[in-house]
Amino acid sequence: MASKTSISEILAGFFHLFFYFSTVSALSGAIIAGNSTLKSRNGTFELGFFSPNGGSLWYLGIWYGAIPIKTYVWVANRENPIKDPSSATVKLMAGKLTIFDSGNNSIWATTNHDKASRTGLFDTGNLVLFNRKRELVWQSFDYPTDSWLPEMNFTVNHSLVSWESPTNPAAGKYIFRLKPLEYGQFVLLYEDREVYWTSGKWNRNSFSGIPEMTVKYIYDFRFMNAYTPNAYFVYTEPDPNLRPFSRFYIDFSGVMKQQTWSSQINNWYMFWSRPENHCDVYGICGKNGFCIDPSGRKTCSCMAGFSPEKISGWDSGDYSDGCIRDHSFECSENDKFVDMGLMAFSSKATVSFSGDPKTCRESCLRNCSCLGFTYSEDIAFCENLYGGFFNVKNLTSGSPGKVLSVKVSQDFYITSGENCRKTSRTLIAGLCALSLVMAGALILQAIIWKRRRSKRRRMADISASGLRVFSYKELDTATRGFSEKLGHGGFGVVFRGVLPDSSQVAVKRLEKPGVSGEKEFINEILTIGTLQHVNLVRLRGFCSENLNRLLVYDFMVNGPLSSYFNQESTKTLDWETRFKIALGSARGIAYLHEECRDTVIHCDIKPENILLDHDFTAKVSDFGMAKLLGREFSRVATTTRGTRGYLAPEWIAGLPITSKADVYSYGMTLLEIVSGRRNLQSDFPVSLPAKEWCFPAWASERVAEGEEGAVVDGRLGSVFDRAEAERLCRVAVWCIQDEEKERPAMGDVVKMVQGTVEVRVPPQPRSLKALVAEEEVVRGSPGSESSCSV
Numbered sequence: 001m002a003s004k005t006s007i008s009e010i011l012a013g014f015f016h017l018f019f020y021f022s023t024v025s026a027l028s029g030a031i032i033a034g035n036s037t038l039k040s041r042n043g044t045f046e047l048g049f050f051s052p053n054g055g056s057l058w059y060l061g062i063w064y065g066a067i068p069i070k071t072y073v074w075v076a077n078r079e080n081p082i083k084d085p086s087s088a089t090v091k092l093m094a095g096k097l098t099i100f101d102s103g104n105n106s107i108w109a110t111t112n113h114d115k116a117s118r119t120g121l122f123d124t125g126n127l128v129l130f131n132r133k134r135e136l137v138w139q140s141f142d143y144p145t146d147s148w149l150p151e152m153n154f155t156v157n158h159s160l161v162s163w164e165s166p167t168n169p170a171a172g173k174y175i176f177r178l179k180p181l182e183y184g185q186f187v188l189l190y191e192d193r194e195v196y197w198t199s200g201k202w203n204r205n206s207f208s209g210i211p212e213m214t215v216k217y218i219y220d221f222r223f224m225n226a227y228t229p230n231a232y233f234v235y236t237e238p239d240p241n242l243r244p245f246s247r248f249y250i251d252f253s254g255v256m257k258q259q260t261w262s263s264q265i266n267n268w269y270m271f272w273s274r275p276e277n278h279c280d281v282y283g284i285c286g287k288n289g290f291c292i293d294p295s296g297r298k299t300c301s302c303m304a305g306f307s308p309e310k311i312s313g314w315d316s317g318d319y320s321d322g323c324i325r326d327h328s329f330e331c332s333e334n335d336k337f338v339d340m341g342l343m344a345f346s347s348k349a350t351v352s353f354s355g356d357p358k359t360c361r362e363s364c365l366r367n368c369s370c371l372g373f374t375y376s377e378d379i380a381f382c383e384n385l386y387g388g389f390f391n392v393k394n395l396t397s398g399s400p401g402k403v404l405s406v407k408v409s410q411d412f413y414i415t416s417g418e419n420c421r422k423t424s425r426t427l428i429a430g431l432c433a434l435s436l437v438m439a440g441a442l443i444l445q446a447i448i449w450k451r452r453r454s455k456r457r458r459m460a461d462i463s464a465s466g467l468r469v470f471s472y473k474e475l476d477t478a479t480r481g482f483s484e485k486l487g488h489g490g491f492g493v494v495f496r497g498v499l500p501d502s503s504q505v506a507v508k509r510l511e512k513p514g515v516s517g518e519k520e521f522i523n524e525i526l527t528i529g530t531l532q533h534v535n536l537v538r539l540r541g542f543c544s545e546n547l548n549r550l551l552v553y554d555f556m557v558n559g560p561l562s563s564y565f566n567q568e569s570t571k572t573l574d575w576e577t578r579f580k581i582a583l584g585s586a587r588g589i590a591y592l593h594e595e596c597r598d599t600v601i602h603c604d605i606k607p608e609n610i611l612l613d614h615d616f617t618a619k620v621s622d623f624g625m626a627k628l629l630g631r632e633f634s635r636v637a638t639t640t641r642g643t644r645g646y647l648a649p650e651w652i653a654g655l656p657i658t659s660k661a662d663v664y665s666y667g668m669t670l671l672e673i674v675s676g677r678r679n680l681q682s683d684f685p686v687s688l689p690a691k692e693w694c695f696p697a698w699a700s701e702r703v704a705e706g707e708e709g710a711v712v713d714g715r716l717g718s719v720f721d722r723a724e725a726e727r728l729c730r731v732a733v734w735c736i737q738d739e740e741k742e743r744p745a746m747g748d749v750v751k752m753v754q755g756t757v758e759v760r761v762p763p764q765p766r767s768l769k770a771l772v773a774e775e776e777v778v779r780g781s782p783g784s785e786s787s788c789s790v
Contacts, residue, residue: 031097031119032060032090039065044123044245045073049085053167057081060090060099060108061169062125062140064245067261069268073125073147073247074140077108078169092116097129097138112138125149145169148248150219154178155232162250165318173283173320174254180231185209188256188274190282197256197275202226212272219246246271252318253299254281260756265583271756279393286322288371290340291393303389304338305329305408322388329409331368336412337361337405343394345404347371348387355382364407374402467529468541472548479507487560487608496555504555505540509548525551528624531596535588537611537621553621557614561585561669562607565678572676572713575720577616582673582728583753584618585610589666590746592623593659600624601657605665606646607672645680645696649738649767660740663749667735671699674728676713696736697768703729704764727755733762 032038037048046065049058050072060076077099082088087102095115099107110116114137116129126149127140141152146160146169155178162172175189185207186199200209202223207213213221219235245261258272275281278299279291285300286309292301300314302323308314309321355363357375360382364370367384374383383402392404476482478497486494492510499505525542532538543550561581564573573581592600602609602623611619648664650657668679679695699711708729712720731752737743744752751757 030089030091034086034088037065038121040121040123040125042066042123045121045125047121047127049082049088051085052169055167056083058083058085058088059169062121062127064261067245068266071247071259071268072169073145073149073249074127075145075169078145078171080107082107092119092129095131097127110138111143124151126152146249146251148176150246151234151236153232153234156180156229160248160250162254163252165252165313165320166316172252174250174252174281176250176256178231178233180227181229184227186233188250188254188281190254194282196254196280196282199274210274252320253278254284260754262583262754265580269750269754269756271751282391283320285319285392287388287390288323289319289392290389291391303392304340304406305412326409328411332410333365334410335365335407336410337364337372338408338412340392340404340406341394343392343402343404345392345402346390347385348390350386351384353382353384354380356380360384361405370407372404372406374404376402467525467539468552470541470543470550470552472543472545472550475507475543475550475552478505482507482509497552506553506555508551508553510550531592531600531623533588533591533595535584535618535620536591536623537619554613554619556611556619556621558612558616560608561610561612561618561673562678565607565672565676572715573616575716575724578673578676579721579724579728580616581610581612581618582670583750585620585669586666586746586750586753588618588620588623589662590750592620593662593746599659601659602662602665603657604646605662605669607669610669645678648740650740658740659746660743663735663743663746666746666749667732667743668696670728670732670735671696671711674713674725674732675699675711676715694768697764699729700733700736700762700764700768703733704762706761724755727759728753730759730762733765734759736765736768737762738765738767 032048035049037046039046043065045062047062048060050061050063050070051058052072059078059081061072062074063070063072082099082101084102088107089100091098091100093100093106093109095117096109096112097116097119098109101107110129112129114131114135116137117132118130119128120130121127125140128136129138131137141149142158144152144158144160146162148154148160158178160176162174164170164172173191175192177187177189179185179187184201187195188197189195198209199207201207205213206221219237221233221235223231223233225231246259248256248258250256255278256274257270259268260271261267262269278284285291288303288306289300290303291299299317300319302308305326306323307326308319309324313319313321353359353363360373360375363382364373364384369386370384371387371389372385374385375381389404389406475497478499479495480497482493482495484496486496486506488494492508495507495509497505497507522542522544525539525544529539537556538554539551540554541552543552564571589602589605592602600623602620604622605620609620609622611621613619646665646668648657648661650661672679675695677695702708702710708726709722711729712725731744731749734752735743735749748757752759
């Protein structure tokens with residue numbers, strides 16, 4: 001059944017009909033054969049056979065034809081693939097679009113009742129069939145698979161069904177539906193029965209559970225006939241010519257996402273996703289899986305005593321097959337239990353009874369089918385668990401859940417705080433019976449053993465992290481005695497070095513490190529080493545010997561961004577590169593703020609700390625230094641190392657520092673990227689007005705008055721994108737607002753820079769406006785000297 005349409009959509013449909021009937025004739029032979037394809041008018045989409053993993057199974061599908069990354073938005077025969085595409089065909093047979101395999105067997109066909117005589121592929125990604133009367137009889141938009149495209153009316157009869165895995169487009173376990181009567185909202189379901197996310201109710205402009213819809217997107221959203229059986233939801237673009245490629249889709253792990261294509265990074269950008277906490281996806285870790293990372297980088301682990309059922313799936317991020325008992329497990333009354341702590345979970349079968357913890361354990365040990373138990377101390381109540389664990393995730397103290405104990409084999413190595421305490425008490429009791437000399441010797445031996453074990457564990461952690469431990473002698477040799485200085489930053493001196501394998505590195509020698517102990521220093525380094533992003537400088541290793549603390553990074557060929565801000569130099573950057581740097585650095589900072597397990601506040605964002613690799617990709621450096629060296633040192637370094645112009649007002653006022661301080665510093669840096677000059681210049685001629693001498697104040701006034709073009713580097717002439725320049729200037733001024741709450745979060749900054757949300761004209765920051773007025777008065781006095789400082 002075709003979707004409900006408005007008058008404007010009907011007129012648009014007539015235009016599409018006219019186009020296709022003027023360009024596509026009736027087709028009697030094969031529409032697609034073998035590796036041939038059918039393209040839409042502008043080449044935006046393409047229809048043909050594909051194999052998602054380069055294997056032997058092939059499907060008829062639609063993908064974006066205008067971008068280099070194959071992204072599939074619709075699959076016809078997702079449950080019935082073909083094995084030999086070379087002789088497969090797609091034909092109009094008996095009025096229906098039909099797939100035939102090499103044996104001329106029908107594999108899949110459209111479900112239209114009226115016979116079709118023509119077919120076509122729109123630039124919206126909609127595959128359509130028309131009869132001889134030029135009436136629409138079937139369209140792929142009425143039968144979506146996992147993707148929802150602009151202009152597709154989403155009705156109560158539609159659903160998006162995830163792929164089974166990243167390489168298998170068969171219907172998976174997760175479904176996205178519109179439920180206007182029961183809920184008045186969209187829902188995500190597991191196996192079409194368990195609701196694990198809802199959009200919230202529609203309130204005429206947005207869904208209550210999606211506050212982002214209150215921001216003006218590049219798309220217009222409409223919910224027609226809400227709360228009725230005829231309800232449908234659609235999103236369209238105000239100007240198709242400015243539309244970036246975009247789609248909503250439900251991925252194989254059950255997360256609903258919106259992607260937009262970025263021509264700047266030549267890749268997809270994740271614009272929006274739900275649930276934000278991946279552990280909230282029902283069944284994401286499969287049977288006996290344990291959700292450990294809500295960000296989704298390594299989402300699942302197996303319960304104690306269990307291992308992944310399919311290693312290949314877990315390696316690709318598909319955890320749905322869950323975990324099975326370790327092969328070494330043999331049921332015995334000598335089995336042990338591992339206390340997993342406070343958990344939320346479900347189990348297929350439970351047996352409940354009154355009793356104490358000992359009774360719970362003994363009862364579970366007597367039954368080989370029992371996987372574990374829970375005990376409620378307040379009511380002396382036991383539950384023995386059978387059939388597997390589902391939706392297991394850790395809970396914080398005070399949350400509604402149960403302390404879960406899992407049965408493991410008697411050989412399973414168990415360590416816990418209580419065991420350690422018992423061992424310590426036993427050791428102390430024994431030592432008391434010995435002489436003081438023997439006690440001292442044993443204690444000393446225990447300390448040495450513990451330190452060695454701790455060091456072995458740290459070395460194992462370092463090895464697992466991929467970081468290399470350098471000796472001071474190695475780095476002294478690599479840097480030729482620390483002779484080639486690259487720069488002196490707020491946290492130390494940086495030297496150029498060459499390793500024995502001829503790879504170039506940058507070695508930072510820290511000054512006055514706040515973390516003095518080797519153990520604490522290594523722990524913090526391991527944390528920094530886990531931060532991996534295309535727009536962060538990669539930490540390769542470190543050295544911690546005596547009082548020497550050195551960090552080894554990848555060497556950035558094109559140096560710091562600051563080296564391109566000399567107005568007298570011929571060394572400059574074209575507009576495309578500047579925009580790439582602005583977006584890349586924003587992405588790197590947003591990753592630190594919003595995608596790490598713990599928020600990382602940089603505290604020293606400036607052009608000197610944005611490095612450029614061989615193709616001018618921006619790499620944020622010195623991240624994690626604030627935590628590594630301590631905030632007080634970071635603050636001193638920031639205020640005394642020549643970066644005064646990037647400090648947010650809260651630094652100077654002594655207020656608590658949040659991630660919005662980085663947003664302010666990024667805004668100041670963005671002004672420099674656009675203008676190609678430093679914000680503060682001590683050698684600026686006194687004769688010029690204070691508004692021009694204090695560039696941020698002058699620039700923010702120009703932007704507030706709609707004169708963004710005046711801020712752009714004059715060396716570019718007219719060779720720059722005016723729309724992008726306007727956007728970057730506005731973003732910069734929004735970032736340097738006085739009040740933290742008026743500045744956008746870095747995640748929103750990325751969207752603003754990319755142009756996926758509208759950027760309104762910002763007001764001029766009050767402190768800069770007042771500063772200009774004050775400076776004009778001060779500089780009017782003979783011998784006065786300005787102190788433009790933000």
